[in-house]
Amino acid sequence: MLMEKPENSNKAESTAPSSGARTGAFGHVFGFSGVKKRGHGSRSWIKIEQNGNTKVMELDKSTIMKDCSLPSRDLRLLDPLFIYPSAILGREKAIVVNLEQIRCVITADEAFVMNSLDGSVMQYKTELCNRLQASKDQADVLPFEFKALELALELTCTSLDAQAKELASEIRPVLDELASSISTLNLERVRRFKGNLLSLTQRVQKVRDEIEHLMDDDGDMAEMYLTEKKEKMEGYMSNDPDIDNIPSVGVKWISKSAPVSPVAPVSPGAATIGSQKLQRALSSITRSSQHESITTSSSSQKEDIVELEMLLEAYFVFIDHTLSKLSSLKEYIDDTEDLINIKLGNVQNQLIQFELLLTAATFVVTCFAVVTGVFGMNFETPVFNNPFTFNWVLIISCIGCGILYFCFLVYFKGKKLVPV
Template sequence: MRSSKAVVAEEDDLNRAVVAPHQQPGGRRKATGNMRAWLVVSDSGRSYLEEAGKHSIMRRTGLPARDLRVLDPQLSYPSTILGRERAIVINLEHIKAVITATEVLVPNSRDPLVAPFVQDLQARVSSGSYGAPHHVVTESDEGDADGTSKAVLTSQTQSGSPGLALDAYSNGSTKVLPFEFRALEACLESACRLLESETLTLEQEAYPALDELTSKISTLNLERVRQIKSRLVAISGRVQKVRDELEHLLDDDMDMAEMYLTEKLAHQRAGETSSRADIGNVELEMDDDGDEDAKTETESTSGGLGGFKLNIEELEMLLEAYFVQIDGTLNKLSALREYVDDTEDYINIMLDEKQNQLLQMGVMLSTATLVITAGVVVVGIFGMNITIELFNVPTFHQFWEATGGTVGGCLILYILAICWGKKSGLLQ
């Protein structure tokens, strides 16, 4: 028999080998590419940094590698909300997190945009549901010896024990919003707030620029509107993706049921406890001929656990609230897009009007050129080196008569041409 001290020493060595396999005996860490700093926010509101590898997170959360790939900062993935058996994967804009029944893992905690989200998450977790104190007051169903009911105060300790959280969630008549839903709400609110802020900033820049473009068409104003339209398309795509993801969740009851992590964990523990109690009672009472009956009873117990149904109304209301908010943001962007399209149509109309004016001016100049050419023909005829009877006239007044007749004839022809153009609709 080995002594208890030797057994304890071997267990400590094994724990150190499992927890910190990347550490050398000298206390220095090896440079490993798979290690990443994760910010862990527990269900008590306590947060701390922890270095963990991908395989460690997979064992901790029960997620496959393809789900953790969504959180890789080097890869570009659209907005995604994945509900799994033991965790929820969040990838919404700048928010990347893994939510379990007892903690939230944030991989990009050093991002300046994530700091307000972490503060909001800690405040929501610490204050319970919607600002209520982080405890649940419940009345037990059974009275005491005097026949009066007892008030049992259940609160979560700062150590973040999941057992106390599950008891407070499942045993009370006043239901606390589950931890995973408070964390999910913080993620949704942070993402919606960011998109709403970018939309408001874009509106404040877009409307004055569009109004200035309508009053003065210039290269600088056109370039500003082009950049605004590019930003509008990018933001609209991001908002549309978040809206589609929320709509997909609202349309799929199974995906929403997968997100009830605390309730599933509480039901699973209750089922395991009842199964162990039933199996113990059966082993004490059954004889050699009752093996098949005990097996049938155990299978029926596990079958009842598998048929566990969840009421998803609570999560559905939460998702609908943020769906309405993100849909309002999308409507603002749609209104801005319509304003941009209307401005473009107005600019095109103005440009067409300018083009029509230039065409009319061209027609008038062409008509004037034609009339002047007719006068030049007359002058050319008189300038020929031929002898005509007019040259032999001794008086000089006939020269002015010929010149005046030529110019007057050209003016009459020009006026007749312009009148004909306006009458036919070619000129305004």
């Protein structure tokens, strides 16, 4: 006998959502349809070429890493989802710049700027294109990478200095008003401005420390001469006979930081001969680069990096001046706080002195009340028989209380009851 399948089971199977449907429903409820793995999505970049042309491109992290020979941790500095302090890193084929809102990767021929609606990014793109186009027919004093780096430093230092000036123009009138009139509203405004000042000082300090770190390390500065390294590599490759005689085995010449992969099938013999010659050429280049590194570590290296050192020194002085202005503003706030504390201490002293004088006056009045109470008691004594006794007691009490009150005044008048 055939048994029928219950209808509710079919209904359950037909209505049971799949995992993908559940994910889609979950994403629809919470405002996203799918979750991408961090670091694998494409981002919008502005590509600025050496001739001043620009292009907006969608590039993923792997493409940037491959083209610029950068590790993943360097590109993480540019991720807008994370908050990293300012940094300038010199690498084999690129310079990674993270200065406030300007986040870019600079190579010897082009610069990749992370696209953003921030005004600093648009200003950087426009100004760099104008400078590159204006210097087309002129003899280039600085290579492309230094022009791009200099503009990033210039805009960052100028922006921080403008913020420091604006903060100083806002906080000084409030401090002057607080010094003359202490109120809760003025204290709250100064507290808010002081927090903004601390945050701005930390940002300026980080940029200053980064420039100082570069100036102190000659190796990092030498690593940032990308155009010079590229020209040396191209000249070596064009003049080396081993490189020219390597058979076409379908191997691309790429950086040592990227893997070498064949792009076309070749015969084993040709591949072996080509790989042997390529290996000899690479070892020759490695020995040459090691020799150059040893040579540049001497006094000649100091002469080679003097151009970049002078560029960094100019902006180091600029940002150090901004930091000095913020430090003087912090000292002005501290001086105002000290003045307020002195005023409050003085008022507190006056209140305490007034309270002590009031206490002394109460003591004098109490003495008279005691005398009156003694003479008003209902018992007999020979003293009460003399009519002038009460007058003498009253006179002596007044003189004693007056002397006592005068001593109180003299003692507490010259005392600082609360340190000011």
